[in-house]
Amino acid sequence: MPAQLQHALDYMRLGGWIMIPIGICSVAMWMFIAERLRMFRDLGRGDVSVAEAIAVVSDGAELRPVEGLRARLVRGYLEQRSGYPEIDCQVMQHSAMKLRGLLRARLAAIAVLAAVAPLLGLLGTVLGMIETFDVIAFFGTSNAKAMAGGISVALITTQGGLVVAIPGLYISGNLSRKSRHLETMLDEITTVLVRHIRSHGAPAREGDTP
Numbered sequence: 116m117p118a119q120l121q122h123a124l125d126y127m128r129l130g131g132w133i134m135i136p137i138g139i140c141s142v143a144m145w146m147f148i149a150e151r152l153r154m155f156r157d158l159g160r161g162d163v164s165v166a167e168a169i170a171v172v173s174d175g176a177e178l179r180p181v182e183g184l185r186a187r188l189v190r191g192y193l194e195q196r197s198g199y200p201e202i203d204c205q206v207m208q209h210s211a212m213k214l215r216g217l218l219r220a221r222l223a224a225i226a227v228l229a230a231v232a233p234l235l236g237l238l239g240t241v242l243g244m245i246e247t248f249d250v251i252a253f254f255g256t257s258n259a260k261a262m263a264g265g266i267s268v269a270l271i272t273t274q275g276g277l278v279v280a281i282p283g284l285y286i287s288g289n290l291s292r293k294s295r296h297l298e299t300m301l302d303e304i305t306t307v308l309v310r311h312i313r314s315h316g317a318p319a320r321e322g323d324t325p
Contacts, residue, residue, distance in 0.1 A: 127275070133239035140235065143224075148225055157182050158187070159183065161182060163178065168185045169308065171189050178190060188304060191213060203312050214301055228279075229280050229284045232280040234276070236275055240272060243267070243270070243272065250265060
């Protein structure tokens with residue numbers, strides 16, 4: 116085992132059992148953050164323009180194989196369109212609703228995990244202080260070595276909770292802003308496409324009967 120990892124494990128062990136839920140919160144939070152970052156990167160890396168989306172929906176043009184937000188919206192619509200304008204407007208709105216849920220997924224969990232971590236650290240602080248006072252009650256203040264265990268629990272758990280919470284809350288705020296920006300863009304393109312479907316209709320898929 117690398118010396119750095121062993122040192123980290125020894126340091127966490129000094130914090131007591133409360134470091135286990137703090138560590139679980141940290142791992143889960145960063146897994147969700149990584150998944151959201153990858154998702155938002157994919158949505159913004161390659162996309163169709165508004166004009167291309169209109170051409171696909173109104174004129175039956177071919178949709179480029181990209182994974183941007185507009186492309187996913189149009190692709191979801193194409194999979195379920197009926198050829199009837201009123202029904203297709205609802206299909207487009209339903210496709211947008213599913214994408215909106217995708218944009219918001221896990222953001223609440225990230226914020227909760229980031230908020231829970233310092234509370235767990237505070238719990239560790241209380242437990243460490245109780246342990247310290249128990250030692251003082253038995254041995255007085257002359258046994259510094261016996262008191263060190265409780266003080267270590269109090270300080271290390273507080274530090275651990277803050278180390279998890281501070282970057283988690285910062286990144287959670289950034290992800291929420293990115294999600295709101297993408298939702299605004301989604302609402303705009305959905306409104307434009309619904310208006311074009313109502314005005315010009317949409318070509319039915321091959322094999323569909325009007």
